[in-house]
Amino acid sequence: MIPSRPSIAKKLLLIGWDAADWKIINPLLDLGRLPNLERIVESGVIGNIATLQPCLSPILWTSLATGKTADQHGIVGFIEPQSDAQGVQLSSSRSRTSKALWNIFTQRGLQSIVVGWYATHPAEPILGVCVSNRFLEQMPVDPNQLWQLPPGAIHPTELEQSLAAMRMHPAELVPADLQAMIPLIEEIDHRQDNRPWILARAVASTVSTHCVATHLMTTEPWDFAAVYYDALDLVGHDFMPYYPPQMGHISDRDFQLYSQVIPELYVFFDQMLGTLLDIAGEETTVILVSDHGFYSDHLRPRTVQSGPVPEAMAAAWHRPYGVFAAKGPQILKDERVYGANLLDIAPTALMLMGLPIGQDMVGKPLTQILEFPPSSWESIPSWESETGEAGMHPRQQVENARADVAAVQQLIALGYLPPVAEDAQRAVDIARSESTFNLATVHLHHGRPEKALELLNELRLQYPDEPRYGISAAKALAELRRYPECRALMESLESKGFRCPESDVLLISAYLAEGDIDLALSRARDAESTYPPSPTWHYLIGKMYTQQELWDEARRAYESGLALDEEYPQLHNGMARVLLHERDHEQAAEHALRAVGLLYFFPEAHYHLGSALLGIGQSDQAVRALQTAVAMEPHMAAAHWKLAELFEQKNDLANSLKHRSLAMGYDSPFKVI
Amino acid sequence: MMQMLQAGGIPILTDGIRQPDQDNPRGYMEWEPVKMLRSGSDWLESATGHAVKMVHLLLPELPTHLQYRILFMRREMSEILASQQAMLDRLGKKGSGISPEELAKAYQAQIERVMNWLSASTNIRVQEVSYADLVTDAEPVILAIQTFLGCELDRSAMRAAVDPNLYRNRVPRKPTHQPPGQLPG
Numbered sequence: 012m013i014p015s016r017p018s019i020a021k022k023l024l025l026i027g028w029d030a031a032d033w034k035i036i037n038p039l040l041d042l043g044r045l046p047n048l049e050r051i052v053e054s055g056v057i058g059n060i061a062t063l064q065p066c067l068s069p070i071l072w073t074s075l076a077t078g079k080t081a082d083q084h085g086i087v088g089f090i091e092p093q094s095d096a097q098g099v100q101l102s103s104s105r106s107r108t109s110k111a112l113w114n115i116f117t118q119r120g121l122q123s124i125v126v127g128w129y130a131t132h133p134a135e136p137i138l139g140v141c142v143s144n145r146f147l148e149q150m151p152v153d154p155n156q157l158w159q160l161p162p163g164a165i166h167p168t169e170l171e172q173s174l175a176a177m178r179m180h181p182a183e184l185v186p187a188d189l190q191a192m193i194p195l196i197e198e199i200d201h202r203q204d205n206r207p208w209i210l211a212r213a214v215a216s217t218v219s220t221h222c223v224a225t226h227l228m229t230t231e232p233w234d235f236a237a238v239y240y241d242a243l244d245l246v247g248h249d250f251m252p253y254y255p256p257q258m259g260h261i262s263d264r265d266f267q268l269y270s271q272v273i274p275e276l277y278v279f280f281d282q283m284l285g286t287l288l289d290i291a292g293e294e295t296t297v298i299l300v301s302d303h304g305f306y307s308d309h310l311r312p313r314t315v316q317s318g319p320v321p322e323a324m325a326a327a328w329h330r331p332y333g334v335f336a337a338k339g340p341q342i343l344k345d346e347r348v349y350g351a352n353l354l355d356i357a358p359t360a361l362m363l364m365g366l367p368i369g370q371d372m373v374g375k376p377l378t379q380i381l382e383f384p385p386s387s388w389e390s391i392p393s394w395e396s397e398t399g400e401a402g403m404h405p406r407q408q409v410e411n412a413r414a415d416v417a418a419v420q421q422l423i424a425l426g427y428l429p430p431v432a433e434d435a436q437r438a439v440d441i442a443r444s445e446s447t448f449n450l451a452t453v454h455l456h457h458g459r460p461e462k463a464l465e466l467l468n469e470l471r472l473q474y475p476d477e478p479r480y481g482i483s484a485a486k487a488l489a490e491l492r493r494y495p496e497c498r499a500l501m502e503s504l505e506s507k508g509f510r511c512p513e514s515d516v517l518l519i520s521a522y523l524a525e526g527d528i529d530l531a532l533s534r535a536r537d538a539e540s541t542y543p544p545s546p547t548w549h550y551l552i553g554k555m556y557t558q559q560e561l562w563d564e565a566r567r568a569y570e571s572g573l574a575l576d577e578e579y580p581q582l583h584n585g586m587a588r589v590l591l592h593e594r595d596h597e598q599a600a601e602h603a604l605r606a607v608g609l610l611y612f613f614p615e616a617h618y619h620l621g622s623a624l625l626g627i628g629q630s631d632q633a634v635r636a637l638q639t640a641v642a643m644e645p646h647m648a649a650a651h652w653k654l655a656e657l658f659e660q661k662n663d664l665a666n667s668l669k670h671r672s673l674a675m676g677y678d679s680p681f682k683v684i
Numbered sequence: 685m686m687q688m689l690q691a692g693g694i695p696i697l698t699d700g701i702r703q704p705d706q707d708n709p710r711g712y713m714e715w716e717p718v719k720m721l722r723s724g725s726d727w728l729e730s731a732t733g734h735a736v737k738m739v740h741l742l743l744p745e746l747p748t749h750l751q752y753r754i755l756f757m758r759r760e761m762s763e764i765l766a767s768q769q770a771m772l773d774r775l776g777k778k779g780s781g782i783s784p785e786e787l788a789k790a791y792q793a794q795i796e797r798v799m800n801w802l803s804a805s806t807n808i809r810v811q812e813v814s815y816a817d818l819v820t821d822a823e824p825v826i827l828a829i830q831t832f833l834g835c836e837l838d839r840s841a842m843r844a845a846v847d848p849n850l851y852r853n854r855v856p857r858k859p860t861h862q863p864p865g866q867l868p869g
Contacts, residue, residue, distance in 0.1 A: 414790035415794065418787055418790035424772060427739040428739060428741065
């Protein structure tokens with residue numbers, strides 16, 4: 012039995028609001044429209060939480076519940092091939108290869124309630140109740156028809172009947188129910204405009220989830236509850252274009268009809284939050300989190316969901332920072348938290364419940380939210396190897412799900428099994444290739460460009476005309492500093508008539524790396540006039556000026572970028588660099604801190620933070636920042652040099668020597684730009 | 685096995701759609717409707733006393749109101765994979781796209797699941813047959829098959845039907861950590 016510390020949280024309630032965003036919440040808080048969220052803000056900690064890439068909900072919510080990246084937890088997209096390879100299905104709990112929080116809690120005899128969480132179907136046999144994310148499927152068009160419950164949607168099965176009865180059909184809603192969100196709903200011809208129906212579906216599904224969750228929280232024993240609501244994301248994709256200020260392509264009439272949907276939906280969510288908080292009580296620790304934000308301002312894309320991979324288009328609306336808020340015993344009051352990442356939620360939940368963290372979890376416990384943060388925390392090598400009933404599906408079924416499909420496909424190719432219908436085959440192919448692409452994206456964003464490139468090259472062989480695969484391969488090449496290949500790949504795509512902001516960024520980066528500053532600059536200016544205003548161009552231009560040591564111009568570029576998006580970590584990092592040159596260490600530290608607060612895995616920003624802290628005489632903090640930088644980027648010679656000097660000043664000659672030799676050992680010194 | 689059963693006197697169901705080729709010069713002896721068991725199994729009603737070849741994954745789709753005797757062929761997994769790869773190469777088709785190790789593991793898991801399912805089925809009896817034993821020393825295997833099927837078979841014709849030359853892609857017989865698997869190939 013694994014020992015555990017006394018828990019900080021008596022009970023833990025984890026509330027998932029998909030796509031919730033402070034940029035929408037803050038004005039509503041100021042107006043007093045979200046009194047229940049205000050309760051958390053005033054009595055707890057709040058902050059941004061950085062999302063992961065690819066920014067796709069099943070992957071993100073599973074990372075959140077496991078503390079692991081998709082290559083570890085096995086959920087790599089919205090859909091996956093069925094085990095008989097005859098079609099596709101929503102990513103299932105059988106494909107998850109890591110224990111989620113509820114499995115770990117089951118292993119420790121703690122009761123969980125899980126409602127609606129992504130990739131939980133079929134419901135796992137946990138200690139407690141699991142209502143899967145497919146609980147609301149199979150809804151008949153006619154509300155009077157029988158609404159079958161998908162098999163496996165609820166564990167334990169004894170609760171099926173009572174919980175199924177709580178599902179709300181959208182036809183049960185009357186126009187007056189939606190009037191707060193669509194004040195002029197009575198004027199809409201519903202045969203011509205189906206948007207009210209889309210909203211009704213989302214509201215009814217939210218009500219169903221909420222009823223089930225609150226019912227279970229009041230009738231079942233629980234130590235941990237995880238409730239997931241998807242409507243802010245779903246409705247966002249349909250109605251965020253109508254959110255004020257009015258976008259250029261939105262008609263006055265549509266703006267008049269639908270501009271209140273988003274804010275009023277938040278108000279509705281806040282009312283539900285109030286109920287959850289009341290049921291949970293003051294003794295319960297509450298964490299409210301979103302997997303990403305949602306662009307709601309001038310950075311909103313003008314795209315709609317279309318194309319062969321709609322989720323990829325939808326992801327363009329996802330802002331990289333979501334909502335994190337927590338309150339409860341021993342949690343700081345009315346404070347902000349910086350540097351949180353989705354992967355930190357599972358370790359934080361374990362810490363709060365007094366359980367050790369798995370060393371194979373990528374995230375870290377957010378100790379900074381505690382009144383008395385521990386200097387260290389207990390850990391074990393991995394929860395995966397811990398024996399004991401964890402309420403999972405049989406291990407064999409889980410481990411083999413993906414390979415099983417591949418094996419079936421081989422038998423189909425050999426003629427031993429019937430061929431798959433063309434449409435189904437296409438769906439299976441898309442599911443497989445997108446899963447591979449998503450996996451490559453995970454590798455790319457976690458410092459494993461070689462692995463990413465391997466997968467992407469396979470994909471490019473199969474789908475040479477898919478530009479996304481080419482662009483990602485070029486990103487991997489850039490990470491590997493293989494700039495001539497990166498440049499050649501992007502130029503080849505462009506010769507086929509493909510050009511997009513990302514491809515321009517890569518080309519500019521390649522020109523920069525190859526020292527072709529004039530070409531980079533002219534390309535960036537051309538891109539600036541080609542695409543809508545974007546902080547990315549200002550960042551790239553600033554970077555070029557920095558490289559040329561044209562500091563005033565660099566500063567202007569970074570400032571222009573920040574005026575467009577003040578939450579762009581690379582711009583803050585660029586500003587920190589400029590300010591370091593100007594020897595304004597305090598301001599430099601502030602910008603570097605902002606950068607790492609927004610994007611924790613940012614070794615260059617940690618280096619700048621360390622340099623700035625050194626400049627204002629905070630040498631202990633500087634050491635910590637520089638150590639973080641080299642932990643993330645061990646080849647950063649400049650940081651090793653600084654650490655060597657700092658340790659020498661502290662008479663710690665062993666550490667000084669270690670960093671000196673490390674600094675000298677790297678022949679490609681880190682360039683500060 | 686199919687050639688041998690036929691030589692022994694058991695009628696087999698085959699449609700001759702898949703013609704003999706380099707991989708199976710004596711023919712595949714397959715029955716196309718077997719692949720469509722899920723959508724139609726009427727043909728099984730009149731197939732009593734016949735032998736039909738099918739891949740392990742189709743076994744759970746057999747209707748439960750009939751009785752079956754399964755000769756479950758076991759072969760070294762590495763031989764199966766080599767044989768399948770040779771067929772895929774010749775057909776110019778892509779296979780699973782996963783490593784041979786992963787594929788072997790997936791097949792083993794599938795077989796284990798099917799065997800568990802078979803052992804729980806009350807209308808099915810199973811006799812495992814080692815492909816390697818059959819090719820190297822057929823007599824005891826043929827005797828076991830005859831006992832299992834409970835009918836007189838022409839054992840000498842069955843022995844004559846065993847063609848060791850067909851035992852390609854074989855691995856040397858030596859102790860291995862990999863348990864034998866069963867798949868056509």
